[in-house]
Amino acid sequence: MVKRLLHTRYRVTDLEKTVAFYRDVLGLQLVRSSKSPRGSELVFFKAPGSEEEIEICKFDGSGPVNVGYDITHLAFEVDDLDAFAAHAAARGYPLSDGPTPTGSGSTIAFVDAPEGYEVELIQRTKE
Numbered sequence: 720m721v722k723r724l725l726h727t728r729y730r731v732t733d734l735e736k737t738v739a740f741y742r743d744v745l746g747l748q749l750v751r752s753s754k755s756p757r758g759s760e761l762v763f764f765k766a767p768g769s770e771e772e773i774e775i776c777k778f779d780g781s782g783p784v785n786v787g788y789d790i791t792h793l794a795f796e797v798d799d800l801d802a803f804a805a806h807a808a809a810r811g812y813p814l815s816d817g818p819t820p821t822g823s824g825s826t827i828a829f830v831d832a833p834e835g836y837e838v839e840l841i842q843r844t845k846e
Contacts, residue, residue: 726763726772727793729836732784734777737833738762741775744810744830745795745838766795786835794839800826803840818842 731737741747747764750772754760759778765771773793797803804814807830815837817828824844832838 724771726774728774728776729834730776730778730781730784731834732777732779733833734760734762734775737775740812740832741773744807744812747773784834789837792829792837792839794841797840797842800828800840800842804828 729737738749741764742749745766747766750763750765752760752762755778757778758780759776762775764773764775766773800818804818807813812830812832814828815831817840818826819828820826826842828840830838830840
């Protein structure tokens with residue numbers, strides 16, 4: 720039986736640009752980086768308050784990276800969606816969709832990461 724989720728992997732072509740996005744735009748903590756025995760360049764990130772990691776992988780031997788539209792995304796909670804949007808836009812990553820209020824009272828928005836991956840931001844209703 721599965722014990723727990725350890726990490727989610729996203730393969731990319733431009734490792735440097737993607738690492739800068741996750742570190743400087745999203746503010747994730749770079750946990751470690753390494754090279755696998757088969758030659759994959761790996762960088763692991765962690766979001767504050769989370770145990771699971773995000774693995775960013777560059778492995779040219781797997782061919783081109785083709786990210787399908789609306790196939791997968793990561794979702795992160797933010798305290799202030801407007802402040803995040805201003806921060807991301809100042810770094811060249813404006814919101815691609817939203818902000819949109821949800822039926823639960825939260826507000827969601829999306830930003831496009833390098834390589835075509837989509838990132839969802841959720842500002843929960845203040846209780």
